[in-house]
Amino acid sequence: MKYKGVKEMMTQKKSNRFLKLLPYLIALAVVIIVPNMIGKMFWFTVFITILAKMIAASGLRIVSLAGDMSFAMGCFMGLGAYGAAIMVTKWQFPAWAAIILAAVFAAIIAVLTGIPFARLRSIYYCMTTMFLGVFLIYVFQSFSWSGGNTGIKQIPKLFGGDVRTNLWFFIALAVVCIALMYRFEHCRIGNTLKAISQSHEVAASMGVNERFYRLLAIGVAAFFCGIAGASFALFNGSVVGSTYGMTLDLWIIMFFMVGGKDDFFGPIVGSLILGVVNEGSRSLGSYAPYLACVVLLLVAYLLPGGLASIPRTIKGLIDNAKSKKEA
Amino acid sequence: MEFQHKTLLKTEGLTKRFGGLVVMDKLDMSVKEGEIHGLLGPNGAGKSTFFNLVTGVLKPTSGKIIYDDVMDITNAKPHQVARMGIGRTFQLNPLFGDFTVEENIMAAQYLHPHSTIPQVFLNTKKYRDNEKEAAKATKDILEFLNMTSIKDVKAKALPHGYQKLLGVARALAVKPKLLMLDEPLGGMNPEEIHFTLKAIDKMNKEIGISILIVEHNMQVLDICDNVTVIAFGKKIFDGTSDEVRDDAEVNRVYFGGVEYE
Numbered sequence: 001m002k003y004k005g006v007k008e009m010m011t012q013k014k015s016n017r018f019l020k021l022l023p024y025l026i027a028l029a030v031v032i033i034v035p036n037m038i039g040k041m042f043w044f045t046v047f048i049t050i051l052a053k054m055i056a057a058s059g060l061r062i063v064s065l066a067g068d069m070s071f072a073m074g075c076f077m078g079l080g081a082y083g084a085a086i087m088v089t090k091w092q093f094p095a096w097a098a099i100i101l102a103a104v105f106a107a108i109i110a111v112l113t114g115i116p117f118a119r120l121r122s123i124y125y126c127m128t129t130m131f132l133g134v135f136l137i138y139v140f141q142s143f144s145w146s147g148g149n150t151g152i153k154q155i156p157k158l159f160g161g162d163v164r165t166n167l168w169f170f171i172a173l174a175v176v177c178i179a180l181m182y183r184f185e186h187c188r189i190g191n192t193l194k195a196i197s198q199s200h201e202v203a204a205s206m207g208v209n210e211r212f213y214r215l216l217a218i219g220v221a222a223f224f225c226g227i228a229g230a231s232f233a234l235f236n237g238s239v240v241g242s243t244y245g246m247t248l249d250l251w252i253i254m255f256f257m258v259g260g261k262d263d264f265f266g267p268i269v270g271s272l273i274l275g276v277v278n279e280g281s282r283s284l285g286s287y288a289p290y291l292a293c294v295v296l297l298l299v300a301y302l303l304p305g306g307l308a309s310i311p312r313t314i315k316g317l318i319d320n321a322k323s324k325k326e327a
Numbered sequence: 328m329e330f331q332h333k334t335l336l337k338t339e340g341l342t343k344r345f346g347g348l349v350v351m352d353k354l355d356m357s358v359k360e361g362e363i364h365g366l367l368g369p370n371g372a373g374k375s376t377f378f379n380l381v382t383g384v385l386k387p388t389s390g391k392i393i394y395d396d397v398m399d400i401t402n403a404k405p406h407q408v409a410r411m412g413i414g415r416t417f418q419l420n421p422l423f424g425d426f427t428v429e430e431n432i433m434a435a436q437y438l439h440p441h442s443t444i445p446q447v448f449l450n451t452k453k454y455r456d457n458e459k460e461a462a463k464a465t466k467d468i469l470e471f472l473n474m475t476s477i478k479d480v481k482a483k484a485l486p487h488g489y490q491k492l493l494g495v496a497r498a499l500a501v502k503p504k505l506l507m508l509d510e511p512l513g514g515m516n517p518e519e520i521h522f523t524l525k526a527i528d529k530m531n532k533e534i535g536i537s538i539l540i541v542e543h544n545m546q547v548l549d550i551c552d553n554v555t556v557i558a559f560g561k562k563i564f565d566g567t568s569d570e571v572r573d574d575a576e577v578n579r580v581y582f583g584g585v586e587y588e
Contacts, residue, residue, distance in 0.1 A: 188437045188447045188454075195434045199421040204405035205382065205414070206435045206501050216444070 025298070043279075044163040048235060050275035051170040052077070053248075055177045055228035057255040057267035059221035062181060064261060065190060066214045067122065067197030071249045072110070072129040073225050078137045078244025079106040080226030081233035085152040088234065095158055099230040106226030109136070111219040118214045121200070133249045141241040151240035158234045166235050173231055177224050178268065184220060185264060193217055254292070258299050260306020269308045333396055335360045335505050335537050336381065336413075341390035343376055343560075350376045352560040353390070358505065363531050363538045365551035365568065369580060373560040374541040375418055378509050382415050383408045395504070414503030416494040418510045424483035428493055431482050432468055435500035436461035464500065471533075472496050472526055488519035492526065499530065506530070507539045512546065524550050545581075548572070556580070 056073050063070045083102030087093040093101070117128040140146045147153070159165040184190060192213055196203045200210050233239045259270020274292055281291040299306060305313065336358040343351040350373045358364045368374050379385040381392055383405040394400045400408055409415075423431050442454040469475045472492060477485065482493060491511060498506055511527065512520050528550045531538050540547050548554065548568045556564035556571065558580045564571060571577055 183448060183450075187450070188442075188458075189444065191430075191434055191437050195423055195426075195437075198423045198425060201384070201405075201417065202421050202423070202497070204384075205409050205417075205498070207406050207409035209404075209406045 021298075021302070041163060044167045046275070046279040048163075048167055048170045049232070049279075050271055051174045052228040052232040053252060053255060053275065054268055054271040055174055056225045057252050057259070057271045058178055058181050059224040059228075060252055060256045061261070061264065061267050062184060062193075062217050062221040062224075064256070065185060065193035065197060066217045067200075068214065068217075069122075069126045069253070070129040070218070070221070071126060071246070071253070072132040072136075073221070073252045074244050074246075074248030075133040075136050076106045076110055076222040076225035077229030077232070077248065078140070078239075078241065079109055079222075080229030081239045081244065082140050082146060082152070082241075083226070084230035085155050085233050085239045086146060088155055089152060095156075095234055099227060099234065102230035103223045103226030106229070107219045107223040110222030111215050114215045114218045118211055118218065130246075130249075133246055137241045137244050147239070147241075149241070151238060153238045155234060155237050155239070157237045158231070161237065170231065170235070173227070177227060181220075181224065182264060189213070189216070254296055258296055258306060260308035262305055263308035263312075266306050266308040270306065273307060333360050334358070334393075335395060336539070337393040337396075338377075338381075339391040339393070341377070341380060341392065342388045343373075343380055343385065344388045350560050351380065351387075354557065354560070354562055356555045356562065356565065358537060358539050359553070360504075360537055361531075361535060362552040363527070363540065363550055365547050365554040366539060366541045366557065367543065367545070367547075367554060367571075368557040369543060371559075372543075372557045374543075374557065375509060376560075377557075378415065378507060378541060381408070381507065382413060409501060412502070412504035413507060414498035414501040414505070415507040416491075416498050416509055416511065418513060420491055420494045422482040422490060422493060422497075425481065427479050427481055428474060428485070428496075429465060429469065429478040431493055432465045432496050432500045433461060435497045436464055464502075468496050468499055471529075472499075488515055488522070491515065491519075492523060495523075495526065495530075499536075503536060505537045505539060507541070509541050510543070511540060512542055512544045520544070520546060 056077050059076075060070060060073045063073075080099075080102045083105040084095075084098040087098040087101060088095060113132055117125060117132075120128060141149055141151075159169065192203070192208060195206075196208065196210055196213060204210055229244070255271040255274055256267045257270070258274050259268065260266030274295060277295055278288060278292045281288045284291065303309060303313070334357045338354055338356055341351055341354040342349070354373075354377065356366075366374055366377065376385065380387050381400075383400070383403045387401060390401070391399060392401045394411060394413070398411065400411065403411070423434055426434060442451070442457050446454045466475075469478055472495070474489070474492065474496060477489065482490065485493065491513070495506075495508065495511065498508075508527065511523055515523065524547065527538060527540070530536050531550075540551065548571065551568040554564070554566065554568050554571045555562060556574075556577050563580060564574050564577050566574075
């Protein structure tokens with residue numbers, strides 16, 4: 001006995017239109033992107049950037065499990081980046097220790113700021129994270145010991161700056177981080193967070209300490225963002241505060257939404273596709289972000305479940321066709 | 328005779344004001360262990376406020392709430408109250424709509440802390456044992472309430488009567504000593520009312536849970552042992568369910584003669 005809601009049927013009808021458009025879109029994307037890709041080392045760097053942002057976007061998914069949306073993910077990446085840069089340059093920490101400690105630092109700051117902020121819910125919480133996203137990086141930019149406006153330069157690079165090794169390192173890092181996050185979501189903790197997002201009153205009536213779980217989610221998400229930010233800073237060899245501002249936060253949210261907010265693999269698919277589209281359209285110059293925006297709008301209108309929901313909608317279409325045949 | 332059972336829930340001079348509005352005025356009442364206690368009253372009498380005060384959603388202006396004879400839960404938070412063994416349902420009955428019936432009940436088991444976070448994350452033996460226990464308890468509850476056949480339906484797709492029953496099932500999964508039902512009959516047809524009352528009675532008789540029912544539908548009197556009636560935040564009657572039918576004051580409040588000012 002399975003019912004199909006009106007909403008689901010609407011989605012399917014819309015995605016039907018999208019599927020007709022899909023081949024043209026792919027063709028357009030390939031025409032613009034592929035010439036840029038051929039024979040350029042630059043693509044290794046692009047993929048490393050994408051992988052770092054992918055980890056952050058998956059972290060955002062953990063926060064979203066509890067029904068929150070956060071504009072501070074990029075800022076937590078920045079905390080990780082600054083933390084690692086300072087530890088390596090000023091205190092001569094080994095790179096691996098710096099990455100982990102910087103991530104823990106980001107998580108601690110996230111939880112400490114979360115204690116007052118997580119009293120709020122939904123859009124109101126979201127607004128406080130926006131404040132965090134702008135403010136925390138500004139703190140680093142205003143002191144000379146953290147490099148001021150120009151940031152921290154000449155950080156000893158990961159693996160001596162060899163891009164190929166770095167790419168493999170980032171792939172391994174992303175796989176490990178995403179596997180850990182997968183486990184986090186698919187055990188009791190994840191289910192509890194989903195329950196809180198559906199009704200915090202009911203969850204409380206069952207003995208769930210809502211604030212504890214939300215802080216846990218924020219802390220874990222910030223930890224992974226911190227790892228991504230720290231690793232990227234050590235790969236890049238420099239940290240500039242402005243890179244971790246609101247633009248990065250918005251990109252991470254875009255990756256998350258375009259990929260699909262209801263699937264675990266949404267942020268992963270989203271960051272891969274949108275990242276490649278954005279970097280691949282560099283030949284368009286300052287118009288490049290518009291192509292990403294076109295993708296965002298198309299997905300928002302035609303595929304509300306995000307790119308990761310394509311297999312699901314196709315399966316729904318096939319089931320629909322089957323049941324029509326039977327009837 | 329009246330004091331052979333110990334008192335499970337007791338309020339002393341419970342008062343709640345919203346600004347100048349007194350919604351609960353020095354209410355003293357007690358629920359004994361093992362009984363079904365009805366809290367009746369017309370709309371706006373303060374029944375739901377009483378619920379929210381006991382479960383910690385609202386803080387009382389003054390007065391005390393004593394649980395199990397010894398514990399003062401006046402200022403406890405909702406999740407702390409739940410962990411002490413007070414399960415509740417909601418009047419508007421919010422469900423985990425995207426979860427199936429089984430998942431809803433299962434979630435209620437998750438939420439009761441059995442394993443620590445690292446144990447859960449690392450999938451230790453203790454966590455797996457807990458998980459099996461939870462699955463078994465869920466199965467028992469489904470069987471107890473005859474819901475096994477609908478266990479894979481999403482909660483939001485259920486008919487209203489079943490949604491209400493699911494609310495009860497979920498509260499049951501918390502393994503409460505005291506189960507507080509907020510208008511369990513609200514919006515039900517006669518058949519569903521009959522069915523639900525039977526289920527509530529069965530829970531009390533077979534599992535031995537004490538139950539506090541808030542309701543304005545007088546049909547709950549059929550299963551209640553003791554009844555408290557409130558109107559405008561004040562207690563107007565306290566006694567057995569047989570006595571309440573003949574009480575002049577209650578009849579006046581319910582069936583007219585009362586002057587609403």
